[in-house]
Amino acid sequence: MSFKSALINPTELLESLGQHTDIVLLDCTIDKVGQSIKDVKLEILPHSHFFDIEGKLSDPHSKLPHTLVSPEVFEREMQNLGINQDSTVVLYDRWGVYSSPRAWWMFKVMGFAQVFVLNGGAPAWKNNKLPLVDQYTTAASRGNFKAQFQANMYADKAYILAHYRDALVNIFDARSKGRFSGLVAEPRKGLHGGHIPHSKNLPFEELFDGIVYKPVDELKQQFDHFNATGNEYVFSCGSGITASILAFAAHLTGHEQIRVYDGSWSEWGREELNLPIEK
Incomplete structure (x- = not known):
């Protein structure tokens, strides 16, 4: 089955759960910084x-937070969750919307199409007086x-280095204006302040x-x-x-050429890398 949009509301989900048995619900919650x-x-x-x-689906060999696992690991873990090639996967988190879009991107980058995000997550479900469990x-x-x-x-870092001066590649930074400008210190140690040169600042909170x-x-x-002067959009933040x-x-608004910089500022801002930075 499919929904009309990649973003669904609690009513749509409730109706579909009553009609389809191939829907897999995933709580994708992580802590915020x-x-x-x-x-x-x-x-x-x-x-x-x-x-x-933060656990099974982050590369344990990486020094960076939340780094994408290999396709082999992702495949194994999704199989362990009982997900099939013809499943419909609905993602949500307990904040409202925070880490569920990260899970959406992980599914998309791993080639899975039938994946959707619950707008407002568990709080919106609760606000509709729908049942919750603990x-x-x-998986059966x-x-x-x-x-x-x-x-x-x-x-990755190599891709950003090769394209950050390309007028046809638009890099958007989801961090706060203070962190983007370098006026507010980074919450993680060992990082410069500032941003990738030529990137644009769109704090994620402004989308809600x-x-x-x-x-x-x-x-x-x-x-x-x-x-924007080109069709390719690359997105960065603190840790992806x-x-x-x-x-x-961007996907909801019709943009098709979308990338996420997996290392984001946790990599680019590292003091020892000495990469190009603007403030």
């Missing part, structure tokens, strides 16, 4: 699995999910009305404001999480 949800009572949608961004479910059987890495949705995305026409206006919030919004 300086804010933890670990001690908050677990309230998740019934029959949810846990999509473990335990995850386990192993899935047949297959990963096919899509290099055209991925950016409370816990939900703004309407698509308003999101489009926010991107149009920058008068909120960059994905922008990437998903």
